[in-house]
Amino acid sequence: xxxxxxxxxxxxxxxxxxxxxxxxxxxxxxxxxxxxxxxxxxxxxxxxxxxxxxxxxxxxxxxxxxxxxxxxxxxxxxxxxxxxxxxxxxxxxxxxxxxxxxxxxxxxxxxxxxxxxxxxxxxxxxxxxxxxxxxxxxxxxxxxxxxxxxxxxxxxxxxxxxxxxxxxxxxxxxxxxxxxxxxxxxxxxxxxxxxxxxxxxxxxxxxxxxxxxxxxxxxxxxxxxxxxxxxxxxxxxxxxxxxxxxxxxxxxxxxxxxxxxxxxxxxxxxxxxxxxxxxxxxxxxxxxxxxxxxxxxxxxxxxxxxxxxxxxxxxxxxxxxxxxxxxxxxxxxxxxxxxxxxxxxxxxxxxxxxxxxxxxxxxxxxxxxxxxxxxxxxxxxxxxxxxxxxxxxxxxxxxxxxxxxxxxxxxxxxxxxxxxxxx
Numbered sequence: 001x002x003x004x005x006x007x008x009x010x011x012x013x014x015x016x017x018x019x020x021x022x023x024x025x026x027x028x029x030x031x032x033x034x035x036x037x038x039x040x041x042x043x044x045x046x047x048x049x050x051x052x053x054x055x056x057x058x059x060x061x062x063x064x065x066x067x068x069x070x071x072x073x074x075x076x077x078x079x080x081x082x083x084x085x086x087x088x089x090x091x092x093x094x095x096x097x098x099x100x101x102x103x104x105x106x107x108x109x110x111x112x113x114x115x116x117x118x119x120x121x122x123x124x125x126x127x128x129x130x131x132x133x134x135x136x137x138x139x140x141x142x143x144x145x146x147x148x149x150x151x152x153x154x155x156x157x158x159x160x161x162x163x164x165x166x167x168x169x170x171x172x173x174x175x176x177x178x179x180x181x182x183x184x185x186x187x188x189x190x191x192x193x194x195x196x197x198x199x200x201x202x203x204x205x206x207x208x209x210x211x212x213x214x215x216x217x218x219x220x221x222x223x224x225x226x227x228x229x230x231x232x233x234x235x236x237x238x239x240x241x242x243x244x245x246x247x248x249x250x251x252x253x254x255x256x257x258x259x260x261x262x263x264x265x266x267x268x269x270x271x272x273x274x275x276x277x278x279x280x281x282x283x284x285x286x287x288x289x290x291x292x293x294x295x296x297x298x299x300x301x302x303x304x305x306x307x308x309x310x311x312x313x314x315x316x317x318x319x320x321x322x323x324x325x326x327x328x329x330x331x332x333x334x335x336x337x338x339x340x341x342x343x344x345x346x347x348x349x350x351x352x353x354x355x356x357x358x359x360x361x362x363x364x365x366x367x368x369x370x371x372x373x374x375x376x377x378x379x380x381x382x383x384x385x386x387x388x389x390x391x392x393x394x395x396x397x398x399x400x401x402x403x404x405x406x407x408x409x410x411x412x413x414x415x416x417x418x419x420x421x422x423x
Contacts, residue, residue, distance in 0.1 A: 030131045030153070030286075031251055033276065033295075034060050035314070035363075035383060036108045038076040038417030042367025042381035043299025044312020046272040049209065049219035050260035052301065053379075053419050055112025058126040058159050061207035061221040061256065062173030065122040065163035068114040069423065076110040076379075076417025106132070110417065120165040130157040130179070130226070131251050152184040152196075155226065155251060161205075169211045177203035181228040183249065195235070195244070199228040203251075215264045219274075221256040225283060252283035268303040280319065293319045299365070308369035310381070316361050360385040360411060375421055383413040 034040040040047035040056040047056040049064070054072040057064040112126035134152040161175035179201040203226035209219045232244035258274035265271070274297045280290035299312035367381030387409045 030133050031278070032108070032128075032130060032132075035365075036078040036080075036129070036413065036415065037110050038074065038078075038379040038381055038415050038419070039301075039310065039367070039369065040299075041078065041383055041413065041415050042310035042312060042365050042369075042379070043272065043301060044297045044314040044363065044365045044383075046258070046274045046297040046299030046312055046314075048207075048221055048256045048274045048276075049217050049258040049272050050262065050270060052270075053112060053417070054114045054124060055110050055126045055128060057114065057163075058112045058124040058161050058175065059128055059130075059157065061209065061219050061258075062124075062161040062175040062205055063163050063171040063207035063209045063219070063221075065114055065124050065161060065173055066120070066165040066171040066209070068122055068124070069116050071116070071422040072112075072114045072420070074110070074112050074417055074419040076415055078108040078110065078413055078415035080106040080108065081412045081414075106134075108415075110415075122163045122165075124161045124163075125159060127156065127158050129154065131155040150184055152182065153249065154182045155228070156180045157203075157226070163207075171209045173207045175205045177205070177224075177226055179203065179226040179228070179251075181230070181249065183228070183230045183233060183247070185234050185247070195233050197230045197233050199230055201226045201228050203227075215262045217260045217262075219256070219258045219260075221254070221258075223254040223256070225253045225279075226251045227284060248284040250283040250285065252286065253279045255279075270301040271298075272300070273298050289321055290319050291321050293317050306371040306377075308371075308377075308379070310365075310367040310369070312365040314363045314365075316363075318361070360388055362386045377419050378416070379419065380416045381414070385411040 033045050034047045034051075034056050035045040037047070037053060037056050039052040040060075043052075047053075048061045050067065051057045051060055051064050053074040053076075054068055055074055055076070057068060108129045110126075110128050112124065112128075114122055114124040116122050132152075132154040134154075156179065158178045158180075159175045161173060163171055163173035165171045180198070181201060182196070182198045184196045203224045205221060205223040207219065207221040209217055211217050227248060227250035230247045230249065233247045235244050255277045256274055258272060260270065260272040262270045276295040276297065278293045278295070280286045281292045283290075294317045295314060297312065297314045299310065301308055301310045303309075363383055363385045365381060365383040367379060369377050369379035371377040
């Protein structure tokens with residue numbers, strides 16, 4: 001049990017150091033990429049070159065829409081469970097405390113449709129939950145947390161996309177994104193009263209595919225930022241200037257290159273590898289806590305008559321900055337916490353450990369699909385991210401000697417979906 005802090009500032013800082021956010025993504029920051037789709041999720045999210053469902057084309061590389069002739073639809077839902085996400089802080093005096101978030105269950109929708117308007121022109125649309133994080137300590141009244149903190153961010157994306165097959169080798173595509181974001185930040189009490197706010201945002205993507213030879217496809221994708229401006233999200237606690245503060249959150253831009261090999265090693269076998277670069281260092285809110293990140297996604301699918309067997313693996317580069325900043329999307333934490341705020345680096349460390357402890361690096365996936373008829377198939381998948389932990393030490397006078405360790409247990413994703421194809 002942590003001893004009662006002697007100053008209001010220290011009380012707030014210890015409380016912040018004791019809560020931790022659950023990211024909905026497994027190892028790609030707060031973004032989901034293509035990991036929460038019934039087929040792509042089973043292949044480690046490797047679906048930017050030869051996707052197997054409509055929504056992966058609509059929200060991945062829009063040029064791949066040219067691979068979907070006729071009318072195609074898929075409807076899916078995924079369940080995410082974070083087994084245990086705990087954070088523990090030990091002070092210089094030797095006292096310690098531990099808290100666990102109650103926000104550990106989420107359902108994610110995924111819908112995609114494509115339409116062949118002409119032999120070389122395909123359009124698509126869809127809806128997905130693109131990104132999010134959340135934590136809930138309203139029931140933590142044991143004193144280890146100190147404040148009933150509630151944090152939530154959810155980003156829904158609706159895409160309209162099109163692809164043109166310019167030749168037998170080349171396909172080009174683009175998409176427009178309309179995002180709807182919901183955010184909540186603060187406490188259930190009166191010290192930092194929580195606000196639930198929302199905003200809309202716009203983005204887009206460009207893509208290209210090139211068939212190098214029979215059975216070998218290459219791809220490149222650029223996805224722009226989707227940014228939300230959340231007004232009056234958090235009220236200062238007795239600091240100057242007083243009043244509500246705004247917060248800007250941007251899901252980062254991405255560059256993806258990939259290659260897929262179909263029927264090359266053996267008949268009915270598809271293999272794909274994608275390299276994803278995420279520009280966190282230029283995304284509001286995240287740039288003060290995250291570094292740019294590279295992810296590797298590998299997936300395979302083997303078809304046996306009506307049965308499809310899928311498996312995959314993804315690896316993520318470490319994302320937490322070694323020298324963090326002291327703001328979050330324009331949110332002035334110094335004014336928020338009073339005139340005796342800690343150093344900028346310690347404020348950034350608090351944000352890393354409390355708001356954005358994304359430490360998963362290794363994820364294994366598997367899934368199976370079954371063709372019910374010539375036009376309908378059902379698919380399921382599972383993804384498992386291995387447990388990780390991280391720690392940091394604080395140097396500011398108010399927190400001198402305090403060491404915080406955040407442990408993220410395994411994260412499990414389960415999904416099921418139905419796909420319909422009409423020639």
